[in-house]
Amino acid sequence: MTSEPIGTPRQRAHAQTVLDIKRLAREQLATEGSSGLSLRAIARQLGIVSSAIYRYVPSRDELLTMLIVDAYNSLGDATETAQRRVRRADLEKRWLAIGRAVRGWALEHRAEYALLYGSPVPGYAAPAERTAGPGTRVIQLIIELLVDTAPHGVRPTEPAPPPIPAALKRDMRELRENLDIDVDDELLVRGFLAWSALYGMVSFELFGQYGGSVQHNAAFFDHQLARLGQLIGFPEQN
Amino acid sequence: MTSEPIGTPRQRAHAQTVLDIKRLAREQLATEGSSGLSLRAIARQLGIVSSAIYRYVPSRDELLTMLIVDAYNSLGDATETAQRRVRRADLEKRWLAIGRAVRGWALEHRAEYALLYGSPVPGYAAPAERTAGPGTRVIQLIIELLVDTAPHGVRPTEPAPPPIPAALKRDMRELRENLDIDVDDELLVRGFLAWSALYGMVSFELFGQYGGSVQHNAAFFDHQLARLGQLIGFPEQN
DNA sequence: TGTACATCAGTGAACGCGCGTTCACTGATGTAC
DNA sequence: TGTACATCAGTGAACGCGCGTTCACTGATGTAC
DSSP states (O other): OOOOOOOOHHHHHHHHHHHHHHHHHHHHHHHHOGGGOOHHHHHHHHTSOGGGGGGTOSOHHHHHHHHHHHHHHHHHHHHHHHHHTSOTTOHHHHHHHHHHHHHHHHHHTHHHHHHHHSSOOTTOOOOHHHHTTGGGHHHHHHHHHHHHHGGGOOOOOBSOOOOOOHHHHHHHHHHHHHHTOOOOHHHHHHHHHHHHHHHHHHHHHHTTTTTTSOOOHHHHHHHHHHHHHHHHOOOOOO | OOOOOOOOHHHHHHHHHHHHHHHHHHHHHHHHOGGGOOHHHHHHHHTSOGGGGGGTOSOHHHHHHHHHHHHHHHHHHHHHHHHHTSOTTOHHHHHHHHHHHHHHHHHHTHHHHHHHHSSOOTTOOOOHHHHTTGGGHHHHHHHHHHHHHGGGOOOOOBSOOOOOOHHHHHHHHHHHHHHTOOOOHHHHHHHHHHHHHHHHHHHHHHTTTTTTSOOOHHHHHHHHHHHHHHHHOOOOOO
């Protein structure tokens, strides 16, 4: 994280400029949105002629991809770090830590959150082979949480959940096999619901869908997050 | 809906051209995204010189606002219609109808859904006085559903929900007063959670966040929607 | 340690394209008497 | 019913901007012998 392989002065200068370009690009994302991202504007801010940018970045699309991968990793880092601060056995706290980290990161990186979870960028598709890893770090954490929850059994709820249809059971079986995990359908389905609900709440808050009806956003989020945790059903702490 | 006040032939032609412009704009939204919306391109497709578009639409931003208002109303119509097809007293079915209508509309109007619920358009803020009404039609329906649920009481759940913090209670009281409704905090909070979770699921599906892990999207959605309905807790049908 | 050569950052011009918006105008369609 | 006038759709040129990308080039920095 801190000490990269040093390299020659030229290499270091090069790497630094790439970092500057990405920083300026992130700032532009915030003010202009993803489609307003302009290599010429970045060059201008760097005090460099527009064509010189191509010494550092092969194309606009490539820069976008780099920003997306970086953003996913930044979110992943934040969430993993937050989760590492709570006791591994306290499953509910881990869920709360994940949720809060996602919201916290999103509030601090609004434009990047919008890039990852907002409208797709028209005419651009992130190359799956590069985003697949970084883009699934949060759901990985949630799945690990489900894996650790599984041995405690599925906590019964009242009212009892509706039976899982066969088509969905097939999806879950495939997922279980692909990831080589031992989590039963009910728990997986609950996890998926909590996962999408979490992002639904974050998107609503960030994109202003609550209008003025929610003032105490942090309290609101925490409370609803706890409800989602109950919905998954972690074992009691003792 | 069908028979507008007729008007003179000129007025009708004018109105028709405005409709054509909006249709072409919607098509452009789908291929280029909101920031790629171009008056010049629309004029080109209409077989008209670029400046002539200003006979019909005062500016690009104004056209965007019209598209947003139309989209909200289209979604509102679809959802209200769907809900009117189920028995008013069958509260759970009403919830399912609302949810399915939102998803169905979103799938049929992906670009417009992204316009309403995706990343905000940079450098553009929809004028609140024009979107406030149309933009709240779905949540209005959900709130009506909560109002109709309230007399049946709040359905107890196991595990019991966490206590609602004071800050959140204040938000809910204000909401209750503004809307002049009699729905207690617990039910309101549940409704909000189900609402944002609903959109979270729709956004995830549309924006491709599930990756390949969910194949049977309709079945998945229906099932999770039913779980959210349980979470709100409608009275049993008899 | 000094020299020849390779590497690389940055320049400047150009290609070919896009956009929103204004303005003075022509000519057709509608309206009032 | 016919004519004068007003309204409106559409033209074409222009203003002043923006963009990504390529290409031949200069000149500084680094490397190998």
